[in-house]
Amino acid sequence: xxxxxxxxxxxxxxxxxxxxxxxxxxxxxxxxxxxxxxxxxxxxxxxxxxxxxxxxxxxxxxxxxxxxxxxxxxxxxxxxxxxxxxxxxxxxxxxxxxxxxxxxxxxxxxxxxxxxxxxxxxxxxxxxxxxxxxxxxxxxxxxxxxxxxxxxxxxxxxxxxxxxxxxxxxxxxxxxxxxxxxxxxxxxxxxxxxxxxxxxxxxxxxxxxxxxxxxxxxxxxxxxxxxxxxxxxxxxxxxxxxxxxxxxxxxxxxxxxxxxxxxxxxxxxxxxxxxxxxxxxxxxxxxxxxxxxxxxxxxxxxxxxxxxxxxxxxxxxxxxxxxxxxxxxxxxxxxxxxxxxxxxxxxxxxxxxxxxxxxxxxxxxxxxxxxxxxxxx
Amino acid sequence: xxxxxxxxxxxxxxxxxxxxxxxxxxxxxxxxxxxxxxxxxxxxxxxxxxxxxxxxxxxxxxxxxxxxxxxxxxxxxxxxxxxxxxxxxxxxxxxxxxxxxxxxxxxxxxxxxxxxxxxxxxxxxxxxxxxxxxxxxxxxxxxxxxxxxxxxxxxxxxxxxxxxx
Numbered sequence: 001x002x003x004x005x006x007x008x009x010x011x012x013x014x015x016x017x018x019x020x021x022x023x024x025x026x027x028x029x030x031x032x033x034x035x036x037x038x039x040x041x042x043x044x045x046x047x048x049x050x051x052x053x054x055x056x057x058x059x060x061x062x063x064x065x066x067x068x069x070x071x072x073x074x075x076x077x078x079x080x081x082x083x084x085x086x087x088x089x090x091x092x093x094x095x096x097x098x099x100x101x102x103x104x105x106x107x108x109x110x111x112x113x114x115x116x117x118x119x120x121x122x123x124x125x126x127x128x129x130x131x132x133x134x135x136x137x138x139x140x141x142x143x144x145x146x147x148x149x150x151x152x153x154x155x156x157x158x159x160x161x162x163x164x165x166x167x168x169x170x171x172x173x174x175x176x177x178x179x180x181x182x183x184x185x186x187x188x189x190x191x192x193x194x195x196x197x198x199x200x201x202x203x204x205x206x207x208x209x210x211x212x213x214x215x216x217x218x219x220x221x222x223x224x225x226x227x228x229x230x231x232x233x234x235x236x237x238x239x240x241x242x243x244x245x246x247x248x249x250x251x252x253x254x255x256x257x258x259x260x261x262x263x264x265x266x267x268x269x270x271x272x273x274x275x276x277x278x279x280x281x282x283x284x285x286x287x288x289x290x291x292x293x294x295x296x297x298x299x300x301x302x303x304x305x306x307x308x309x310x311x312x313x314x315x316x317x318x319x320x321x322x323x324x325x326x327x328x329x330x331x332x333x334x335x336x337x338x339x340x341x342x343x344x345x346x347x348x349x350x351x352x353x354x355x356x357x358x359x360x361x362x363x364x365x366x367x368x369x370x371x372x373x374x375x376x377x
Numbered sequence: 378x379x380x381x382x383x384x385x386x387x388x389x390x391x392x393x394x395x396x397x398x399x400x401x402x403x404x405x406x407x408x409x410x411x412x413x414x415x416x417x418x419x420x421x422x423x424x425x426x427x428x429x430x431x432x433x434x435x436x437x438x439x440x441x442x443x444x445x446x447x448x449x450x451x452x453x454x455x456x457x458x459x460x461x462x463x464x465x466x467x468x469x470x471x472x473x474x475x476x477x478x479x480x481x482x483x484x485x486x487x488x489x490x491x492x493x494x495x496x497x498x499x500x501x502x503x504x505x506x507x508x509x510x511x512x513x514x515x516x517x518x519x520x521x522x523x524x525x526x527x528x529x530x531x532x533x534x535x536x537x538x539x540x541x542x
Contacts, residue, residue: 068487146400153429157415157486157499161483171486173427203383
């Protein structure tokens with residue numbers, strides 16, 4: 001005989017038809033987060049994403065460190081996109097502390113940011129390939145990513161966590177012969193990127209698995225507040241670099257990639273096409289950059305922000321990434337709030353997976369360009 | 378048929394790479410070539426000099442024991458501690474110098490930016506693994522030694538693809 005339950009507690013009734021599956025949090029294709037999926041046979045009835053397993057308390061940590069000491073730990077949520085996650089922080093702190101950034105530093109920051117966007121996208125593409133069972137697509141981007149890692153290592157001195165962008169410019173000037181080396185490697189990479197087309201994007205096997213799955217309509221994309229490549233794959237022409245140009249993006253020549261389909265295929269293709277634009281930006285920036293000059297405004301030893309609040313955002317590899325900083329006349333910020341693209345795109349998972357086959361889950365989930373560590377911060 | 382054609386095209390683009398050079402390098406024998414002697418910093422201009430951020434090098438003749446490197450590290454990794462040294466320098470009356478725990482260091486290089494006396498730089502040495510945790514703590518005497526590094530491999534790009542030498 002079963003013991004009676006205490007009053008007020010009810011057990012969940014198990015439906016014989018519906019089964020609950022926990023995907024994650026031990027990274028079986030979900031990242032370090034959990035998807036609570038209810039299936040009816042092979043079809044997903046509902047999906048409830050459960051993030052928070054890799055919460056690091058970055059926002060709270062930022063309240064106990066001064067504006068310079070915050071740099072190394074704020075890039076930890078996305079270590080392979082570390083320039084882009086520091087970029088809005090630097091822009092916000094510069095506005096708080098009234099720092100003027102030298103012209104050359106702006107160009108160097110744009111180059112670092114675009115190189116890092118390529119590193120992030122290639123990493124994501126490698127994972128997207130391997131989760132669809134395409135192991136060549138894991139090896140190729142992972143190898144080509146090395147070209148950009150080498151360039152950023154020559155620029156900043158670190159291969160992954162660069163801590164290169166600081167309020168007031170960048171940490172150090174470009175090394176000698178950097179422009180020539182950068183041009184050579186970016187030109188080679190563009191040639192290499194075209195080879196991805198035949199093996200992956202025109203591959204009938206990929207098209208069969210991704211085209212028409214997880215369709216997000218234009219209205220839904222706007223209503224749910226998605227951002228980045230997810231928004232652009234649904235036909236909305238929005239890119240922070242175009243709409244609210246920061247630093248020198250308004251002088252540079254590039255286009256926003258927009259696709260109308262809104263399915264997993266479009267979401268996987270938009271970041272790929274954006275890598276061509278990134279290469280274009282890098283080459284343009286190398287040409288238009290002042291050949292010499294200061295790259296960093298010297299700060300006071302322990303700079304204090306006034307009684308002020310600032311919000312600045314940039315376009316990262318995963319969408320709009322913003323920092324909201326409140327200061328109260330102290331060397332440490334009073335409050336730092338990070339608004340990340342990953343968390344904003346997470347909300348559309350229940351809508352996309354409803355009615356899909358369970359086998360399509362990785363194809364839809366990874367197409368969202370979602371990074372669990374960044375979402376949890 | 379377009380499906381069969383697409384698959385053949387995809388296979389073909391992969392097959393082409395059978396003749397391409399290997400991209401990877403044989404690590405312990407071959408080592409990547411880095412820019413410069415390591416990350417350095419010029420306190421006068423406030424701008425660094427590009428180079429790999431590896432293990433530090435400490436110039437005892439410049440160190441004044443001002444502890445600014447330890448203060449900079451406080452909120453970041455807390456890897457730097459000031460220890461007594463048995464040396465007598467005119468500029469370092471207290472005879473204290475930084476000791477770095479590489480089990481904690483994140484190699485951000487902000488301690489190098491903080492040093493106003495050109496005493497702390499970073500070198501190209503990145504091979505710091507050891508069998509014990511205590512061996513990762515580098516004393517000021519160990520930090521003064523300039524590491525010997527042999528690096529010769531660079532990314533090469535030709536018509537057969539990119540490769541590491």
